[in-house]
Structures are given as structure tokens and as C-alpha cells.
Amino acid sequence: MYELDKFMAELERKNPAEPEFIQAAKEVIASVIDVVNENPVYLKNRILDRITEPDRVISFKVEWEDDNGNVQVNRGYRVQFNNAIGPYKGGLRFHPSVTQGSLKFLGFEQTFKNSLTSLPMGGGKGGSDFAPKGKSDAEIMRFCRSFMTELQKYIGPNTDVPAGDIGVGAREIGFLYGQYKRIRDENTGVLTGKGLTYGGSLVRPEATGYGTMYFAKNMLEAAGDTMVGKRIAVSGFGNVAWGACVKATQLGAKVVTISGPDGYIIDEDGVGTPEKWEFMLQLRSSNNDVVKPYADKFGCTFVAGKKPWEVPVDMAFPCAIQNELKEEDAKTLIANGVKYVVETSNMGCTLEAAEAFQKAKVGFAPGKAANAGGVAVSGLEMSQNAEHLSWTAEEVDEKLKTIMKSIHDACIKEGREADGYINYIKGANIAGFRKVADAMCQMGY
Numbered sequence: 001m002y003e004l005d006k007f008m009a010e011l012e013r014k015n016p017a018e019p020e021f022i023q024a025a026k027e028v029i030a031s032v033i034d035v036v037n038e039n040p041v042y043l044k045n046r047i048l049d050r051i052t053e054p055d056r057v058i059s060f061k062v063e064w065e066d067d068n069g070n071v072q073v074n075r076g077y078r079v080q081f082n083n084a085i086g087p088y089k090g091g092l093r094f095h096p097s098v099t100q101g102s103l104k105f106l107g108f109e110q111t112f113k114n115s116l117t118s119l120p121m122g123g124g125k126g127g128s129d130f131a132p133k134g135k136s137d138a139e140i141m142r143f144c145r146s147f148m149t150e151l152q153k154y155i156g157p158n159t160d161v162p163a164g165d166i167g168v169g170a171r172e173i174g175f176l177y178g179q180y181k182r183i184r185d186e187n188t189g190v191l192t193g194k195g196l197t198y199g200g201s202l203v204r205p206e207a208t209g210y211g212t213m214y215f216a217k218n219m220l221e222a223a224g225d226t227m228v229g230k231r232i233a234v235s236g237f238g239n240v241a242w243g244a245c246v247k248a249t250q251l252g253a254k255v256v257t258i259s260g261p262d263g264y265i266i267d268e269d270g271v272g273t274p275e276k277w278e279f280m281l282q283l284r285s286s287n288n289d290v291v292k293p294y295a296d297k298f299g300c301t302f303v304a305g306k307k308p309w310e311v312p313v314d315m316a317f318p319c320a321i322q323n324e325l326k327e328e329d330a331k332t333l334i335a336n337g338v339k340y341v342v343e344t345s346n347m348g349c350t351l352e353a354a355e356a357f358q359k360a361k362v363g364f365a366p367g368k369a370a371n372a373g374g375v376a377v378s379g380l381e382m383s384q385n386a387e388h389l390s391w392t393a394e395e396v397d398e399k400l401k402t403i404m405k406s407i408h409d410a411c412i413k414e415g416r417e418a419d420g421y422i423n424y425i426k427g428a429n430i431a432g433f434r435k436v437a438d439a440m441c442q443m444g445y
Helices: 004-014 019-037 040-044 047-051 100-116 137-151 170-184 207-222 239-250 274-286 292-298 327-335 351-359 373-387 393-415 424-443
Strands: 056-065 071-082 088-094 123-128 160-163 231-234 254-260 263-266 301-304 315-317 340-342 363-365
Touching: 004 019, 019 040, 019 047, 019 100, 019 351, 019 424, 040 047, 040 424, 047 424, 056 100, 056 137, 071 088, 071 100, 071 137, 071 160, 088 100, 088 170, 088 373, 100 123, 100 373, 100 424, 123 137, 123 160, 137 170, 160 373, 207 239, 207 315, 207 340, 207 363, 207 373, 207 393, 231 239, 239 254, 239 274, 263 292, 274 292, 292 301, 327 351, 351 363, 363 424, 373 393, 393 424
Parallel strands: 088 123, 088 160, 231 254, 231 315, 315 340, 340 363
Antiparallel strands: 056 071, 071 123, 254 263, 263 301
């Protein structure tokens, strides 16, 4: 039998100085430990010990030359966490905050997120402490070529299929895929998030934002509510926030905030027109990491050095980075009457914040369920590549809606509590865990 405190103490001992991984593991283990202890097969197979250990962690040196002719050195990683149900699948993140521990957390989360989609994908994550911000296109290309020269040894369409993430957009994916093709001399679905001219899927750039809004719509309908007229706070301003703003508006809600490292804007007219969405994309491509230009252009309020969680709203969608919404932010949102919080970034809320929302009976959806739309469409891109097909935007969008509803239904099945409250964290963790654990047990060790 597993004991939570004892198990977590040993996991922390084996993974020192990796707080994000320990946080993610504790959230999942706390949800599933009773399920494990009640299942003799899981106990016999020591499933918790095995499922919290990555299959492998690959670290490599990335050498590249800047525009001044100086040699620069970064560190690259790929964490191949679990491939019980399919090839490793998960993004590449280029950001100074990238560490082995942060990628282990993301790969661990990705394992259960991918399981929830019902598509045959395992969990992985990778990246580098390289910062694209302030770099020229030529510098980014040279870095990507060097990074892929090492990474290509460990990936393949039936082995490990990376995608984009923070700092890795269409430009970076193009450079990475070009180098893979140059070295391997093959056109395969080895990366997702590719351009439409060389195997990409329609709806992929907006898929995470669209998917989280489809999940939110299902949440509200389950509670007898509607998205129409809801006032929404969104953090971030990149592809994920952009997709969220577009789809929220189409569903009848009003997004009143976006944010960046410099602060946040309040747009009482709503971030809800094609002109504003296009400007968000321009901000993303500028690599300047600021949102004040939005306020200057559209004549709305800019609040420097703060996050948007102090703005009174009906719904909050953290779309930027892990642990961006903290306990004090949660208390402020609750005091201001927030009804639903939907993680759109990976582990966007601290454990304490999530617990505060649940205690207040605020509808709270974890990222592994709500933001699975991005990897779901990546999985659909893999299918199109394998079959040498290209689906229409309408076909992809309908499949995305179906997948997000299926994830929501699975969360309700496993997460409904005695008082009727839906514990989406518990529901997502148990539903995602069961499929991976069963596959591991059935294949032996």
C-alpha cells in the first residue's frame, strides 16, 4: 500500500531542487493514490514508482554563432517521460527559465494530458535555456540548426514527435524541421506545428486557445450556465491568449485583459475585433515581450508591473506560464466574484491557488484537461501526415470540439463529488492516469 507523505518524501529525495516536478507529481498522486491502493494489479506492478520516473532525460550542448561572430553556448534537453500509449509527444520551449526540473514537470503533465485526448500519444517535453527575445532571424536559425543537429538523434515520427511551446513558434519550427530534413533526407511527421506549405494542419496555431474555450463552454453548460455575456480576464498575449480571445468572443463572452511581463491592459470594449487580434500577433512576432503598445494603439488602460487578476471578472484564464496565478491572486478573484477559473497555461495556478478555488466552490479546470486542444490538434496533424492528407479547417475544428467534450465528460465521470461539485483536478488526474497505468500493466515491465 502506498502512503502519500512517505511516497512524496522519497520522490523529493530522488529529485532534489525540482519543485515544479514535485508539485505536479503531488497533485496527481494525491488524486489517484486511493485508486491505486484499491487495485491489486497497480500495486503488484509498483505503478506509482514507475509512472513518476521518466524513461530517459537527454541533455546536450548547443553551440552557435551570433551576428558578431562570437560563439555562444546553451544547453538543450529532451525529457522522454512515458510512451506506454504512443510515441513521446510534447513541445519544445526556448526560454531562460528552462531547466531539467521544469521539463520533467511538463513531460509528466503531458503524459496524462495526452492520455485524456484519447489519441495514441505518450508524454515528453524539451527545450533550451536559449532566449529568442532580441535575437535576429539569422541568429535564431543558427541556434535551431545546432539544436536540431543533436536532437534529431533521438526523435522520429514513431518515436518522439516534438512541437512548439513558449519561444518556439512557426519560425522556429520551420528552421528546426529544415535542419531535420537536411540531415535525415526525409519528409516525415517528426514535428508538429509545421507551416501549411510543408505538412502543417489548419487550426493548429489557435488550437490551445480554442480548445480551452470549448472546454469552458462544456463546464458552464454542465452547471446550467452560458458563456454569453461573461466578462473574462486573460493573461499573456501570444498564440494561446490570441486563440482564447478569438474563440471567447465568438462564443459571446468579452475578454477585457491581456498581459505581458511589463503589466496588463484593461480594454472595456473587449479584445474582440480582427484588428485587435491581428495586433496581438504583431506583438508576439516582435519578440519585445510587452503589451503597453496595445493600450497606446487602442486607447485603453495600461497597468504597469501587475497581473490582471485584480480586475473583477466572471471567468479567469491564465494563459502565460506555470504558477502565474498565486494564492493571493485567487483570494482577490474570489472576493471579486469570479465563478470559473480555467488553466490555459500548464499548471498556471499554484497548488495553494487551486485549493482556494476548490474550497470556495469556484469551477476550476486544470491545464492538463483544459489546454489539451493544442496537443490534440498536433495529434491530428500527425494523422494527416501519416495518411498524406490535409483536412479542412472545419473538419479539424469539429474533431477538436469532439475531443474537448470527451475530455470534459471523462473529468465529470471521475470527479463528481457527493455535494454535486465537480472536482475537475481529481477527474482529470484519474481519467488520464487509468489509461496509462493500464497500458503499462498490460505490457509488463
